[in-house]
Amino acid sequence: NAGVTQTPKFQVLKTGQSMTLQCAQDMNHNSMYWYRQDPGMGLRLIYYSASEGTTDKGEVPNGYNVSRLNKREFSLRLESAAPSQTSVYFCASTRQPNTGELFFGEGSRLTVL
Amino acid sequence: ILNVEQSPQSLHVQEGDSTNFTCSFPSSNFYALHWYRWETAKSPEALFVMTLNGDEKKKGRISATLNTKEGYSYLYIKGSQPEDSATYLCAFPPPNGAAGNKLTFGGGTRVLVKP
Numbered sequence: 001n002a003g004v005t006q007t008p009k010f011q012v013l014k015t016g017q018s019m020t021l022q023c024a025q026d027m028n029h030n031s032m033y034w035y036r037q038d039p040g041m042g043l044r045l046i047y048y049s050a051s052e053g054t055t056d057k058g059e060v061p062n063g064y065n066v067s068r069l070n071k072r073e074f075s076l077r078l079e080s081a082a083p084s085q086t087s088v089y090f091c092a093s094t095r096q097p098n099t100g101e102l103f104f105g106e107g108s109r110l111t112v113l
Numbered sequence: 114i115l116n117v118e119q120s121p122q123s124l125h126v127q128e129g130d131s132t133n134f135t136c137s138f139p140s141s142n143f144y145a146l147h148w149y150r151w152e153t154a155k156s157p158e159a160l161f162v163m164t165l166n167g168d169e170k171k172k173g174r175i176s177a178t179l180n181t182k183e184g185y186s187y188l189y190i191k192g193s194q195p196e197d198s199a200t201y202l203c204a205f206p207p208p209n210g211a212a213g214n215k216l217t218f219g220g221g222t223r224v225l226v227k228p
Contacts, residue, residue, distance in 0.1 A: 045217075090157075098206040100162070101159030102147070107156055
């Protein structure tokens with residue numbers, strides 16, 4: 001049972017390069033999320049998708065775009081990477097918003113030089 | 114942005130000792146409170162989702178209580194073991210469950226259990 005799968009696990013980019021983080025879940029969850037984790041800052045929500053076809057901004061959306069490709073997949077794109085986007089990114093999903101537990105992927109460590 | 118605070122930030126516990134720590138959250142329009150356990154180099158895993166004032170939940174040696182009127186939850190670890198070493202996060206959805214599970218996470222309590 002794969003749960004939530006993220007790729008890539010590690011990536012190094014130069015400032016200005018673009019990349020997409022992929023996330024897929026096999027639990028038939030409606031809601032999916034992208035968080036970033038920085039030292040001393042905890043987990044902060046970047047974007048979320050309450051259901052297929054909808055996306056909405058979280059706490060720190062600037063510099064990112066998302067696509068909810070279908071019910072399974074939710075991608076996060078950095079169009080022009082900046083050093084401030086160096087972070088660990090986590091994708092998560094849940095069956096029931098607010099009262100349902102989040103299931104997290106293993107994380108993607110991104111370094112922007 | 115909701116204010117979710119956890120204390121202490123870190124905790125050293127001797128193996129076999131019990132410990133507890135706190136999550137504070139806005140008490141008005143409470144909807145739910147989540148607890149997650151996050152081991153180093155792994156992803157967070159859900160421990161509990163609590164919704165009722167006075168609720169107590171237990172998983173093995175870990176338990177949690179909830180006071181929605183005063184806005185806090187305690188997480189207890191009984192007879193700590195080295196494998197309990199992790200960061201424990203609490204998270205709080207928007208009041209009345211608005212806006213689809215935009216959970217606000219606390220900064221976490223990092224627990225280190227010494228053999």
